[in-house]
Amino acid sequence: MTKRSLYQWNTLLKSLSRDKQWEQVLCHFTQMFRDEEKPDSFTLPVALKACVELREVKYGEMIHGFVKKDAMVGSDLYVGSALIDMYAKCGRMTEALRVFDELEKPDIVTWSSMVSGFDKNGLPFEAVEFLRRMVMSSDVSPDRVTLITLVSACTKLSNSRLGKCVHGFVMRKGFEKDLSLLNSLLNCYAKSRAFKEAVNLFKMMEEKDVISWSTVIACYVQNGAANEALRVFNEMMGNGIEPNVATMLSVIQACAAAHDLEQGRKAHELVIRKGLETEVKVSTALVDMYMKCFSPEEAYAVFSRMQKKDVVSWVALISGFTLNGMAQRSTEEFSKMLLGELYSRCGSLGNASKVFNEITLKDTVVWTSLITGYGIHGKGTKALEIFNNMVKSSKVEPNEVTFLSILSACSHSGLIQEGLRIFNLMVSDYGLVPNLEHYTVLVDLLGRVGELDTAIDVIRRMPYSPTPQILGTLLGACRIHQNGEMAETVAKKLFELESNHAGYYMLMSNMYGVKGEWDNVEKLRVSVKNRGIKKGLAESVIEIKRKVHRFVADDDLHPEKVLVYGLLKQMGLHMRKDFESDSVYAEA
Template identity: 25%
Template sequence: MITNASVGHLRPAVSPDHLLHRLRSSPSLSPKHFLQIQAQLFANPTLRSHHRLLPAFLSRFAPSHALSRTSLLLRHFPGCDPSSLWSHLVRSSAHSDPDARSVLLLYRAMAREGVLPDRATFVLLLRFCAAIPEAFDVARAVHCQSLILGLASDRILMTGLLILYSKCGCLRSAEQVFAGIPERDVIACNAMIAALSCHGRVEDARRLFEQMPTRSSASWNSMITCYCKLNDLDSAREIFDRNPIKDVVSWNAMIDGYCKMGQLARARELFDRLGLAKNSVTWNTMISGYLHRREFGTAVSMFRSMQMENVRPTEVTMASLLSACAHLGALNMGRWIHAYIRNHQLKMDVVLGNALIDMYFKCGSVETALEAFRGMPTRNIFCWNSVIAGLGMNGYGDRAVAVFHEIEKMERIKPDGVTFVGLLSACSHSGLVTQGKKYFSQMLDLYGVEPKIEHYGCMVDLLGRAGFLEEVLHLLETMPVRPNAIVWGSLLRACHIHKDSEVSEKVTQRLMELDPNDGANYVFLSNIYASSNRWDDVERCRSMMLRSGVRKVPGCSSIEVNNMIHEFLVGDESHPQYEEIYAFMVGIEKELRKLGYRPSTDCVHHDIEDEEKESAVMYHSEKIAIAFGIMSTREKEPIRVVKNLRICSDCHGAAKLIAKLFDRVIIVRDRNRFHHFKNGTCSCNDYW
């Protein structure tokens, strides 16, 4: 350490402004240069008294040296107050490095030196330390030191302290701090209301709220938000209606509360009443509300209205819309949103990037999804998981395995349970039995991921599809957790593939016991009876559905044409062009019969004549959507259809021939996976 005595003969060779410029402009300073500047500061009081030079030196010195050396330096600075130096160092560190832990380390070093911070440093510490696990210890230390310095009546400091206690889960300490504030202003009361609300003490929060002589907009908003979080919308609305100073935060809180409770009509009523005062949060809330209710088309329409009112979308808006496009299979809209993100330079963080990847995969655009993934500036495990799941869903099991091997080579990213669900599903969809068994056996021992019920469901599906029913039964007997609907459902699909009606009936009845309100189970059992011509049992099963109030989910297929989503049901006649579509379908079937097509009526489970069965399969929703797509798009343009149920064997066979007949790529996303039809073949290799 250079002391004042050892450098007393030195004189400043340069001006303060020159040294300041050197500190600020040099990206890095060598230890030698640090010592030279330090010597100048020790030698000359004029330099030390410069209001910007000494702070600049400390800001550069501390990150480059160990805390012990920094402490030694501050202890021996001649003619300077250690408290002032340390306080400045903590504050400058907070401004230059937003990491709360680095600020906390400096504060602890300061405490070891026996130096008390000033008031401004206390306030800064409270703000920074609210985000770290050690916050409670910091709160107690700050509390004790503030009492020593006589700051117990400082409203700003005490308000920050009670907020920190509340975030640490120590409501009692927060209440004690609040009680000790001699003149509580509206800010302190708002902080206490928020603290009580967060800990479920809503009645106490309401009592304090009613006692306040004056209330700010934050006071009203805290109570509205509190009741909304408790799903007590009547109380929230009562406060909202009383609020004389409603701001957009109040409106947004009520709209969000109604959306989360599924009361979209009431949310929309407030949304429309707000008029032009709506901000991006208001629009995002309504769009998310429609998405959660699976009203994807309405969510997209909301975005178009948002643009017409010149409200700038945020990254949250874009992520929500990409989710809607993913569910609808609306690739053109998704591409437009991607272009909007690029053109308006929105931040491509992992949330937005993951939504983009998911959208492209769920629209069947695999290569574009991979381009988006590779182009992301940062990627976390969620992004990698989306790629593995997306490749598997589209039938690229080998590529999904290759991506998993990429993760294995990384140090900072480790596979988790979701990774293995995607990987095992990818193996199942592509028939990679050996690989799937290997990864399942290695999950715990090699990767430290304990298999859960969903992983066992994947293995049942993998082995069952491949026909290893004995292994499936052994797995069910030995698995450490009780099989649930996921596992039994996987076994049921295996029985269906291998036409084991006896086991199918037992498994379906087991599923009905687990979830009596799932209409799919009744339908499946009815279909099993119908395939064996047990028509009396079919009627009995349907009567059970009626008595239980369970309804069969109708098949529905959608297609995007000219940026509009068109939806079709089985035998749908509601579309304005249905007569033209049906005439076109009749012509298609004639051409398909020339190619050897014969309707497969195995999926028709009604006691009717064969001719009626052929007519029934002709107008399945996916066939209507495919026909409309071919009619309405340019030659060679891919057809993309989204179906809510599994594609049936007849539609699967017909789609292969339609793709060949019209020289089109037809992509159908059903409930389980993608089918890419091209030149008379399907990417699933008839393994679905």
């Protein structure tokens, strides 16, 4: 094989870097040394960038050692900046500072890298001091990037006085029209409680984007000026600026503070139009707003539609009912939280059933929680029984979340025909519109019974772009039923969406292997290798007394394996007893 020239090595490494094949970059960089080709000031920054992306600080230190031995390379600012960037992004600011101090004449890039490094490593005071050193002892003047980093440090220090000094410097340097810099200053004033300065800056800004408007709206809300926040929001909408999640959170909080139910409903309508109601924070803010505007039923309607609920969501609901003088309802909701979060998800289904039976007012959330609990633990038949009882014997109707829970329970328990019937029931009898998660479960159900053509037709007809999750589900079904032609079509789309997902390559490789298509197996293997894809090792992790312990299947290497396996055996016996008692209770 002809020996590569330095130019060819640099071209290869640059190409691998552009494709973000960082492991391959370091692999070929090592090979370069073996071929006795000395890297230059173009090679080294590429290798150091790979060290940053892979957090291979030890490898970076080896490169640094090589740099120190070569005076010409060591004095190169391009290489010096790459070393500083590597150490800073790996949290090694002492080493970064040492590299910086060894540079004969640092440029703006190296100065900025140091300021940014201190700021991003939680050292805002050091970032400010370093910039002061830059201004006092060098001919280099801070650029907009350095100043944005400095403002970020001021924000973390909650130092509006320092922010004002930076603001003055910005004006003198002619950056008064730089939107990103002005937004950073606006955020600094807002978070440093410099309310007046934030409002004045906002009014002076000739150009404003959604970040500018959202920041000042949040500033008004935080300073008790809810009505003014809503006025600014209406002005923003009048100017044709589309709100984002941050904007809507502040607006909903303003409606809650102002007890403005009408404006709150309008905000809710906008949230739905923009598809933001599925965001847990937004839905929780809406629950809180409706409660504080004394409309608990509207709050509960939002809460019942939430597919994911966290502790904050439950607290907003429970405290909201208390605020509205509904202590009994508050207690019932607390019981529901126990049902869904403490029993069903922890496996104590007997206790979950007991709490369920003690709740007098069983609404959609209560029924869905119990169905979800049985579904999670593989008791699809019992989940189906509860769902049928809900439909036939109660006045409560299932919603989208209920149907997702029962469909998932059917899928996990192999109740295919029942699942297909329930999907049709959801659409035909209840008139509910399936979302992407419903379609994913439907594709899984169809795939399990070999209805692959129907499954792919569902994906083509659904009003959503197919996600890796739904395509991955279909690919798994193709492997089970050995439909190679469809698998290749699906895999091609998957590789476009998630080119570095090892699982999809393994599925296709297994399919080719079963069919004896070893050329295709080899092509996939080469593709995986070239892309630097590695299959992650599945492991369990637990932290005890600040020490992390890792376990893998059939682990035979852990120093306390005898004690661990003994304890697992005892726990297994206890769990079997609990499971049997739960089953007896559930059947009773």
